[in-house]
Amino acid sequence: MFRRRAIDRNHQSRIGLQQKNELAARKVVPSEFAIFTLFKIAVEIAAILDTLPLTMKRKHPDLDTRHLDTLMRELARARNQASGLDSLLPELLDDYFDSIDSAA
Secondary structure (H helix, E strand, C coil): CHHHHHHHHHHHHHHHHHHHHHHHHHCCHHHHHHHHHHHHHHHHHHHHHHHHHHHHHHCCCCCCCHHHHHHHHHHHHHHHHHHHHHHHHHHHHHHHHHHHHHHC
């Protein structure tokens, strides 16, 4: 029993060291960093989407209002999706790990 505990601790130590080495080599990142980064990118994309109808109207003054209205509605849907990204990513991460666990 004592030997098994020592083997388990050695195995866990090896895994911990491997994870630290992969992090130091920048092969992996903490999930919190990935979520933070993706949310920041989503915010930047949302800012671009906000200005798109005005850009379209300025560059194409012949566009009908109905076309711009349709564009604004679709952009609003995209913005809403992007704005919820920070709360959606942890759930998606859990789903991902659940699917891996159920496949094993």
